Amino acid sequence: MTWYYRVFLIILICLKISISNAWAQFTLTNFNNYYSYINCIISNEKILQVNNIQFTSIIIETNEKINEEIKVEIFTENGKPLFLISKFFDNENNREYKYSTGLHSFNKTLNGIKINFGNFEGQVKISFIYSPKHNLSKDLKLYKFNNPCDKPLMISYNEWRKGLPDPKPPREKTKVEHLVIHHSAGSNSDTDYINTVRNIYLLHTQSNGWDDIGYNFLIAPDGTIFNGRDPIGAGDDDEILGAHFCSKNQNTMGICIMGNYMNQKPTDEALFSLKYLLAWKLKKAKIDANGKTLHPKSTGSLLENICGHRNGCSTSCPGDSLYSELNKIRSEAARIADSCGLILDVYNFKLTPKIFLFPNPSDGKVYFNTANIEANSELQIFDISAKLIKNIKLQSQSVTELNMPKGLYFYKVLTNMSVFESDFFIIK
Numbered sequence: 542m543t544w545y546y547r548v549f550l551i552i553l554i555c556l557k558i559s560i561s562n563a564w565a566q567f568t569l570t571n572f573n574n575y576y577s578y579i580n581c582i583i584s585n586e587k588i589l590q591v592n593n594i595q596f597t598s599i600i601i602e603t604n605e606k607i608n609e610e611i612k613v614e615i616f617t618e619n620g621k622p623l624f625l626i627s628k629f630f631d632n633e634n635n636r637e638y639k640y641s642t643g644l645h646s647f648n649k650t651l652n653g654i655k656i657n658f659g660n661f662e663g664q665v666k667i668s669f670i671y672s673p674k675h676n677l678s679k680d681l682k683l684y685k686f687n688n689p690c691d692k693p694l695m696i697s698y699n700e701w702r703k704g705l706p707d708p709k710p711p712r713e714k715t716k717v718e719h720l721v722i723h724h725s726a727g728s729n730s731d732t733d734y735i736n737t738v739r740n741i742y743l744l745h746t747q748s749n750g751w752d753d754i755g756y757n758f759l760i761a762p763d764g765t766i767f768n769g770r771d772p773i774g775a776g777d778d779d780e781i782l783g784a785h786f787c788s789k790n791q792n793t794m795g796i797c798i799m800g801n802y803m804n805q806k807p808t809d810e811a812l813f814s815l816k817y818l819l820a821w822k823l824k825k826a827k828i829d830a831n832g833k834t835l836h837p838k839s840t841g842s843l844l845e846n847i848c849g850h851r852n853g854c855s856t857s858c859p860g861d862s863l864y865s866e867l868n869k870i871r872s873e874a875a876r877i878a879d880s881c882g883l884i885l886d887v888y889n890f891k892l893t894p895k896i897f898l899f900p901n902p903s904d905g906k907v908y909f910n911t912a913n914i915e916a917n918s919e920l921q922i923f924d925i926s927a928k929l930i931k932n933i934k935l936q937s938q939s940v941t942e943l944n945m946p947k948g949l950y951f952y953k954v955l956t957n958m959s960v961f962e963s964d965f966f967i968i969k
């Protein structure tokens with residue numbers, strides 16, 4: 542190989558390295574002391590470096606669904622790089638972008654970041670949150686447990702919010718019928734939970750522009766419960782309208798399990814606190830843990846009283862692993878509530894006449910108008926000796942015609958909810 546050919550080859554290699562390492566172009570927007578962000582398009586330049594910035598958490602968001610991991614390199618004060626591998630998941634809380642890495646909080650203030658986007662191409666938004674450090678007052682322990690029938694002990698907003706901007710009034714009260722479970726979709730490696738809650742609060746208030754943190758309660762992996770939304774004098778914290786259920790927040794209470802539970806199971810400690818918090822609320826609001834109620838109230842469809850975010854909104858929240866625990870959570874919360882003396886009304890919602898029988902008495906033909914009945918409900922007809930003589934699957938939105946011999950009959954309607962309506966009718 543001739544010398545000039547070698548030089549040419551070396552130049553070519555250097556050129557290739559410099560192309561693959563080129564910095565992506567971006568503009569950093571400083572919204573305020575707590576929140577700054579970058580909107581940029583990642584194409585040929587895969588590495589983005591930001592210096593001279595102060596932040597305690599980061600979230601990267603996009604509308605391009607990618608499965609591969611991105612490598613995030615973070616510079617700390619002592620120059621030691623910290624690696625964080627992150628994947629994109631369904632974003633939480635109706636943000637502008639559909640997918641995100643979740644909010645990753647750090648135990649200390651960081652001042653630089655280098656992100657390697659690998660094969661990723663497309664538009665991203667990188668949000669930086671800065672929460673000034675707050676240490677829990679000395680007399681407060683994080684996780685505490687009291688009488689299982691009382692309201693669980695929790696860290697109040699007055700404590701965790703110290704030094705941060707106040708939430709904005711006014712507050713609205715709501716009659717809670719649904720207890721909605723979320724995950725924060727954030728990192729599972731955060732260990733300074735009070736710091737994580739502060740960062741979530743700042744994300745919701747500064748970046749989302751909400752009046753307060755969206756959830757009524759948050760539960761850390763060590764079982765610590767945090768008060769969420771501040772009632773600001775409007776009532777109890779569990780009855781305050783939140784921002785967590787795709788604009789259908791009326792009659793709901795939101796509980797967020799901190800962390801990402803798509804592939805990882807929640808800790809026993811977090812589940813323990815969740816069950817006792819649910820049981821307390823079931824008893825207080827007389828909610829049937831295994832029941833369903835219309836949501837939105839009166840116009841919506843039946844929704845489990847204890848449900849996941851995904852049951853009412855287009856999201857994978859609270860993650861596959863936490864979602865698969867919901868049946869167990871429901872029955873255990875019900876058991877605790879029962880043992881604490883929960884007495885439910887016979888049924889949790891009013892039996893409005895859904896079936897309409899006419900004429901009554903009749904000369905032979907009788908009609909059942911089932912316009913308001915759920916599909917696959919059953920109509921059972923009994924004679925005077927209580928013998929079942931007909932069992933008919935009802936079609937919703939229709940009128941069912943029956944020809945009956947003379948006599949007195951009873952009918953019963955069984956819906957998916959096992960709620961029945963019964964009455965009698967006479968064929969003359």
Ligand SMILES: [Zn+2]
Binds near residue numbers: 633634723724785850
């Ligand atoms: Zn959610």
